[in-house]
Amino acid sequence: MLNTITAPTTPLFDTPPMFAHPARVTAIKDEAYATATYEIEFEDDDLKQHYAFRAGQFNMVYLPNIGEVPISLSSDPAKTGVMGHTIRYAGNVTRAISRLRVGDTVGIRGPYGTAWPLERIHGNDVCIVTGGIGLAPLRPVIYHIINNRSDYGRVYLLYGARTPIDMLYTEQFEDWEAHGIEIHQTVDRADESWKGHVGVVPMMFYHLRLNPKKTTVLTCGPEIMIHFVIFEALARRIPKEQIYVSMERNMKCGIGLCGHCQFGPTFVCKEGPVFAYAAIEPFFGVEDF
Amino acid sequence: MSPETALETFQELAFTRDMDPAVLEHLAALAFEVNFAEGQWIFRETDVGELVYLIKEGKVALSISVPGQGRKTILTLGPGQILGWSSLFPTGRKTASARTVTPTKAFAFNAAQLREAMDENRDLGCALLWAIADVIAGRLKATRLQLLDIFAPSEMS
Incomplete structure (x- = not known):
């Protein structure tokens, strides 16, 4: 088993696997x-x-x-x-x-698919780094942390988008901050009316002072963004074992049969989409993988 | 602001906190504090600037005026980040404009004095050059990613 985390696919009901x-x-x-x-x-x-x-x-x-x-x-x-x-x-x-x-x-x-390792990281600080629609699969993480706030230390959300109007869930940010989630928003481009940050989301690491021993990074977004996020996390001495990524591939069957989402020796739909970075490092970023 | 106060702050800011205490003491002796109101211009592109800044509090937007398109913000900087480093290099001409987004406090250094100090005190020179190189490398990396426009709407499913 390549991946080192969390739940395998959960069979929902006693019906044929392709039945919707x-x-x-x-x-x-x-x-x-x-x-x-x-x-x-x-x-x-x-x-x-x-x-x-x-x-x-x-x-x-x-x-x-x-x-x-x-x-x-x-x-x-x-x-x-x-x-x-x-x-x-x-x-x-x-x-x-x-x-x-x-x-x-x-x-x-x-x-x-697999899930974020939320039970395994109890007691840790959590740094969620995402961009664009990549916040969608991480919003359940935020709900879970809010519902179980005392199980986690400091929680950061670094969120990037192309422009201010492309940001998701902004009406919830105030509530999330009230639950102790430190949010750093940034956009790639903006006019002068924007009062937030401008710059790519991995740069938001520069605004944090993380404790690498007890920080877990969860990241989802365009794969090239994930590359840069991992680079910044490793530069801050966060061990690769404490970095988790959600990968996107061309998933068709969802149950590891068709092979469309093959990523190295694994199928993203079945052994992912959430992977421990340490497990996929050998073929992460390899051209054409 | 006393050099002791500056020293304590340097020990907290990302740009300086890993530097040797003796280097920080020398830097603290060269620094003076400046305050800017919200919306204040710190410098404009093509200005020949004499000052280099280390932001202590607040947020500063770097922008470039694009003919026919208006002013585009390209990057914002916050506490622990340096601003106006081009003054340290020949010509000293600013390559972007800097305007505060929020009220901002910074340490300012006279670029000529700083260059002189870097020449005289090689430990200071080496520490600052490494730190500035790291900043430039980081901004180059970020610019590459920004150029890729990774969040542009996709036509793929």
Whole structure:
């Protein structure tokens, strides 16, 4: 087993693995340009009550006659009955999702994949570093930390976006800060009306004084951003064993059968998407991997 | 501000905290404190600046005026980061404009005095050059990433 962390894929129900369960869109909230959060509930009450996921996992979201996409869960794992998916409209399926309205039906199978190691890092400081829509799979981490605040030390969120209007969940930041999460926002470009930081998100490490022995870094975003985040974390003597990344690959089946998401000797959908950096270091950043 | 107070602050700021105490003492003797109100220009691009700053508190935006597009902020700097280092090098001409985003306190150094001190005290010179090289390398790295425009909308699914 390549990965060294957390839960394997959780078989949801006693049904064939590719079976998508009908679920209804119950709310849609615009988050940023071409990005919205969909709240979805299973139509079957039994499924609705028993579905559970862990921060970092994803569902396969299916639209009949169009296709299926893997989408990270972005809602509170402690909240049962409703699944939140923050979706950026970028391809055929997600553009079709953008035409859904409240009350429409989709197919859901999941949850799949590994989770962030939130129990393993009890007592640690946590540095969450993310950019763009990469905050979506990390928002459940923030909910979990807030729900279990005394289990963690200092918590930092370093969040980057292209421009100020591309930032997700900004209306929640005040509440997160009230729960002791230190937020450093930055954008790649802005006009003079922006009073926050300008610069790429790995540069936000320069504003922190971390204790490398007790800091865990959790990062998700464009792979090239992750490279730079790891570089900065290692430069601050944070051991590679304390760095976790969520990888994005072209996932199709979600259960490690089709091979589309192969990453080195592993399948991202099954042994990821969350990996301990130490486990993938040999082939992380290797060209064409 | 006394050199002792400056020394204590240097021991906390990222740019200086790993330097040898003797080097910091020398730096503290050269520093003087400056305060800027919110929205105040510290210098403008093409100015020939005489001062180099180490930010103690606050936030400063570096910007470049692009003909036809207005002023673009390219980077913001905060506590523990240096500002205006181009004054240390020949011509001393500023390559960007600096304006405070929030009220800002900084240590200022006269660039000519600092160069002289770096020549006379090789420990100081070596420590500062390494620290400045690290800053320049970091900003180069960040600029490369910024150029990639990694959060641009994608047409891929």
